[in-house]
Amino acid sequence: MDTQFWLDRWEHGQTGFHQTRVMPLLQKHWAGLRIPAGSQVLVPLAGKSLDVAWIASQGYKVLAVELSPIAIAQFFDEHKLQLTRQQTPEGTLYEAGAIQYLCGDVMTLKAETLASIQGCYDRAALIALTPELRGRYVERVYHRLPQGCRTLLLTIDYAQDQMQGPPFSVPDEEVQRHFRDRCLVECLETRDILDKEPKFAARGLTRLSTQVYRLTVR
Structure with a gap:
């Protein structure tokens, strides 16, 4: 993954990909997944998406993974959430209520982390990766769910x-x-x-x- 590309986009405010509303297709189809309430949901390459907070509001624990600490700081600031943080082998983990944000690379998540995931929302990860990286992403993440x-x-x-x-x-x-x-x-x-x-x-x-x-x- 070209991590520097995305870090630079956040550093320079080039975030035209960020949406200022919850994705209507998420709201329409999420219930149809029939994921049990209280389950942990993975959101890879999350940015500061409003979708993260929406999924948490539906009664789920969210593990959002994002490379940019700027995006994560903006998410918690804009939602006025008081957070805690701790260092983990996978990166810095920020937490507020049902929302966890891991500042790190989704492709380096440990098997035990992925083993706890019961749902996933991928709006921006697969389509953000080059053809060469998509196969690796599927193997490193989806094949271990x-x-x-x-x-x-x-x-x-x-x-x-x-x-x-x-x-x-x-x-x-x-x-x-x-x-x-x-x-x-x-x-x-x-x-x-x-x-x-x-x-x-x-x-x-x-x-x-x-x-x-x-x-x-x-």
């Missing part, structure tokens, strides 16, 4: 030669290739969104869709 763990995965699909990522295009055939041997893969929804994303149209895209998947570890 416990049986029965359910993920809500959001991807985007466009002609990769029309725009340089991130975010990168991850078409359905790649999702199937990465996950079908380990997970039950269900596509819950596909939406054409180019008309709602003028900044991507301005970058040359002629089509853009988003897909929502439910992944269940077998």
